[in-house]
Amino acid sequence: MPRLTVKTVAKLEEPGMYGDGQGLYLRVGAGGAKSWVLRTLVHGRRQELGLGSASLVSLGEARDEAQALRRVARAGGDPKASRDRTRVLTFEDAARAKLKELEPTWKNSGHGKRWIASLEAYAFPLIGDRNIQTVGIADVLGVLNPIWTTKNDTARRVKQRIAVIFDWAKGNGHYFNENPVNGVERVLPPVKKRQEHMAALPWVDVPAFYAELGEREGVSARCLSFLILTCSRSGEARGARWAEINGDVWEIPAGRMKAGSSHRVPLCEAALEVLESVRGLDNDLIFPSAQRAPRCPARQMSDAVFKRLQDRMGRQGFTVHGFRSSFRDWCSESAHADREVAEAALAHSLGNKVEQAYARSDLFDRRRYLMDAWGRFVTGQAGEVVELVRA
Numbered sequence: 001m002p003r004l005t006v007k008t009v010a011k012l013e014e015p016g017m018y019g020d021g022q023g024l025y026l027r028v029g030a031g032g033a034k035s036w037v038l039r040t041l042v043h044g045r046r047q048e049l050g051l052g053s054a055s056l057v058s059l060g061e062a063r064d065e066a067q068a069l070r071r072v073a074r075a076g077g078d079p080k081a082s083r084d085r086t087r088v089l090t091f092e093d094a095a096r097a098k099l100k101e102l103e104p105t106w107k108n109s110g111h112g113k114r115w116i117a118s119l120e121a122y123a124f125p126l127i128g129d130r131n132i133q134t135v136g137i138a139d140v141l142g143v144l145n146p147i148w149t150t151k152n153d154t155a156r157r158v159k160q161r162i163a164v165i166f167d168w169a170k171g172n173g174h175y176f177n178e179n180p181v182n183g184v185e186r187v188l189p190p191v192k193k194r195q196e197h198m199a200a201l202p203w204v205d206v207p208a209f210y211a212e213l214g215e216r217e218g219v220s221a222r223c224l225s226f227l228i229l230t231c232s233r234s235g236e237a238r239g240a241r242w243a244e245i246n247g248d249v250w251e252i253p254a255g256r257m258k259a260g261s262s263h264r265v266p267l268c269e270a271a272l273e274v275l276e277s278v279r280g281l282d283n284d285l286i287f288p289s290a291q292r293a294p295r296c297p298a299r300q301m302s303d304a305v306f307k308r309l310q311d312r313m314g315r316q317g318f319t320v321h322g323f324r325s326s327f328r329d330w331c332s333e334s335a336h337a338d339r340e341v342a343e344a345a346l347a348h349s350l351g352n353k354v355e356q357a358y359a360r361s362d363l364f365d366r367r368r369y370l371m372d373a374w375g376r377f378v379t380g381q382a383g384e385v386v387e388l389v390r391a
Helices: 006-011 059-074 079-086 091-105 109-122 137-148 152-171 203-214 219-230 234-238 269-278 305-313 322-335 339-345 353-358 364-378
Strands: 016-021 024-028 034-042 045-053 249-252 263-266
Touching: 016 059, 024 059, 034 059, 034 079, 045 059, 045 079, 059 079, 091 109, 091 152, 109 137, 109 152, 137 152, 203 219, 203 322, 203 364, 219 234, 219 269, 219 305, 219 364, 263 364, 269 364, 322 339, 322 364, 339 364
Parallel strands: none
Antiparallel strands: 016 024, 024 034, 034 045, 249 263
């Protein structure tokens, strides 16, 4: 078999494996991509090792690498492990390795996509191809400075992710200095944080909106009614399942809760009436999407259905999540509910970790009284009477 030449490598276009001798091959893919492959025996078993793209690794470099790896194999070693130890680890390599570790711990793939996307947008263009051992505090500042004041929330997430990557690199023996993110914030310009809240409908206007909502047909309107009466989040309501309903209690599993803990919601009379109005639409989802392929399981409604519903109603200036704020304001200004009961109704944790560890009760009975009062208010049965719901 004749050996390859530089000119031959450049001309080959037909997909296939082209041998150079002693186990070195040029692989040409269906799309024309070319890469080097070494086939050799390791401990009596055939092993195939990729040596890189032919556009980056020359024929001579591929031969030298193949010879070095064959030498390791003849000496009884593992050429793949040897090559991996000597290969330069870039910052992007480390980031993707850490992402692979983190992905199984996240609830959905969307978080992983956002995690890596922020690094692809702001970090990889500047330090992605750098040997991670050469990246220092000045390089981290170079990533964060351009976005620190203009996109501070994004910059803080990028900073935290870079710190995690360097912790991983140190722990795996790829980085030997102090994490370059440590102390970087002292060098960055101060940014005054402004707390922003979801726009909410004033609590006094909720009954009128609920009445208008009741005149609407469609699953999205019933789902929004249920969301308002239960003070739940959008995803919790849209993903509600019949298996989670136990009499007049909605038991939301931990996997569907923002805080990762299960949550019991006492259902008021109006909420139970909403459930009865949609019973029979699906055996699994309470509020299934109208878009359903034949002979396929029902799908959960998208997070855009409520925005489209508001548009059809001509109601703007507040968000669906804001109904939780409307409820909280009603608790304080009208019902005069105890703070811990109101926060428990919203599935919020109060106090530090020690206090949370000892606060085992979910105040369910007191929350039932509060949610019944909220249901009467929302449906217009309470009039303008101020309800006292302290227990």
